[in-house]
Amino acid sequence: MEESEWRWFAKCWVVLTIIFISLPQRADSVIVEGNLTTREDWVFLTRFCFLSDDGELSFTFIVPEDYGVEEVLLYFDDPSQWASVYKVPGLTCSEKKVPIDDARNQKITLSTSYYWAGCKYDTTRRPGRPVYVCQGGRTFKSYRARWWFIGLANCSTTKGLQLEYRLHMTNSKNNTFFREFSADEFYILQVDISFSVIYIILLLLSVYCAYMLRSRQLFHTTYKMYMVSLGCEVIFLLIKVSYYATLANTGYKYPGVKIFARIFESIATLTFLLMLILLAKGYTVTRGRLRQATAVKITVMMTFYILLYIVMFIWEAVFFDPGLVLYLYQSPPGYGLIGMRLLGWLWFCYATFFTLKNYPEKNLFYYPLFVFFTLWFWAGPIVILVAMNVINLWVREKVVNGVELCVSFVGHFIFLILTRPSAANKNFPFHVRTTQVGVMDTPEQNGVPASASTDLDSFGAHAYAPSTETKEANGSAPTTNFMNLFVTSKERSKEPVNIDSFPHSYSNGNTAYSS
Structure with a gap:
């Protein structure tokens, strides 16, 4: 590949990085916080994969009194549950609540009349606009890890829904590697x-x-x-x-x-x-x-x-x-x-x-x-x-x-x-030096490279690679700068090689072999 092509590919990935870092991201954290205001009477909030017994949801909800009684609905990943209501056209709010079973504690009513929601009537948090502040939690029990989907509904509303919320979803209280992870991420x-x-x-x-x-x-x-x-x-x-x-x-x-x-x-x-x-x-x-x-x-x-x-x-x-x-x-x-x-x-x-x-x-x-x-x-x-x-x-x-x-x-x-350069490696693919590549760009005489004596597309087989490391002019071992590993030597071999078709020989880097 040419250097200009590599630069082009690099620029593409830089642009890609900028695009994705700037894109709006979904709030799929195990701690989910937000303010919701919508004209809908039923909405989806978030999801999490809870372990049985170890899964726990801690919540804080703040609901304006003038928006009526809102309900947090907990669906699980059974075909009769979430799949039966989400993105199913024509369902009303009441019909979307049908799978919710009060006996399974799948509903949290955000009202002081529902003890397990932990709601308190508060007139000081927002002066002139009383709210219900609900704090509590839920644990989850099932025969396997399950995805749970959390929704919010008020089927009698004419104003829509408004909610300030903070949800903290965890698994395995005492294990740092599991606590903050959804079960599918363990x-x-x-x-x-x-x-x-x-x-x-x-x-x-x-x-x-x-x-x-x-x-x-x-x-x-x-x-x-x-x-x-x-x-x-x-x-x-x-x-x-x-x-x-x-x-x-x-x-x-x-x-x-x-x-x-x-x-x-x-x-x-x-x-x-x-x-x-x-x-x-x-x-x-x-x-x-x-x-x-x-x-x-x-x-x-x-x-x-x-x-x-x-x-x-x-x-x-x-x-x-x-x-x-x-x-x-x-x-x-x-x-x-x-x-x-x-x-x-x-x-x-x-x-x-x-x-x-x-x-x-x-x-x-x-x-x-x-x-x-x-x-x-x-x-x-x-x-x-x-x-x-x-x-x-x-x-x-x-x-x-x-x-x-x-x-x-x-x-x-x-x-x-x-590709390991070992004498024991019979699979080693390279046999032509990097210093030979490009030598074929030699002056021509009557249409034939001056240094070539054979077909340019297929040179005769010959052994090439050195059996030991290349020596310096004084006979000493070369001193290699590791920072130069990605730089090809500017020195060229005196032995020409067709750049379009290398000789029919191969080497393992230590010992040369010829066909």
Whole structure:
């Protein structure tokens, strides 16, 4: 990829970040506060997944006396409950109250006549306008964790509803890791912390491999892309851990922070996917550059990917109904991303087939690459479809979080194994030095490069890579600046290599092999 194209992709993600941080966010914290004024007689307030016995709702409601007696209604996730009233056209306020069972304490009447609401008549809080101040709580019992949906109603009102409220919804009083979390979010913080440590170790290993590759002048663009993907995954996990740690300590969610983390996750996924397609095309393995038509196709594909991510995040922030438990990909752009992932896999298969056809000696790298990453390409859509159609809503968030992180880690780990610069690694893909790429831009004599003696598109097989690290002029070992890992040496090899088609040979970084 050209430097200008990378800059263009970077600008897209900067714009994406600004858009989502500025979007209005839903109040889905475990502490929900607000002032409600509406002409409706029935409204939805919030939802939470409570554990049986350990789930608790603490509330403070302030209701103006002149708005009459308002009722807080508690629905649970049974088809006869919430699903039977929410977004069902034609139902009146009274009909929406039918599933509410007083014997189950599903109703809190905000009046002094209802003892369990803890209401007091107050004439001093708002001078000239008496209010009812209600403070109390509810515990929840069921045979499993359930989503509970909280609504407000006054079916006899002619003025609508007005309410100042504060709701604090908790699980497991004595456990910091569970108390402020909805039951479907249990263990997410612990899993994210674990994967953060694992990914940091993986990133450090990749830096060491990069050092070894650079000392052998084999530190190619594709490996740099791999490290960018790893780095973005680490940033994503660290921001996400910070988000959930803040929730655990304060009870407040900051959706903008979570979206910011997801942007880095998206960059990590897209960079890794792009790297796989480039490798399948043979870039940095059998060729030093792509044909212009191929580069245009890849640019168009990645542009569509970025646009779909942007639209999907906007769709979630603006159009997702907080009264429904929805998954991020349950939207038209989400389905589009699934389709693009499968399209990327088809291109990956096509490119791998023709690269192997032309360079069969590379099968030790491309066979495992194809097998493992075919599974990686398909794992994403399968996880998404299973999450949307099979996994229960009260466990979906934590299950999907763990599975998605496992899929990402396995992909990154396998690539590290395939490309490790070890003498024992027979799968090592690179055999042409970074200093040789570009040498083919040599002066021509009668239409033939002055230094070339063979077909420009297919040089004869020859061993290349050094068996030891490159030495300095004085014979000493090179001193590598780790800050220069992402800079290709300006020195060029005297040995020309066709930038469009590398020689038919391969190396593991320590020992060279020829077909």
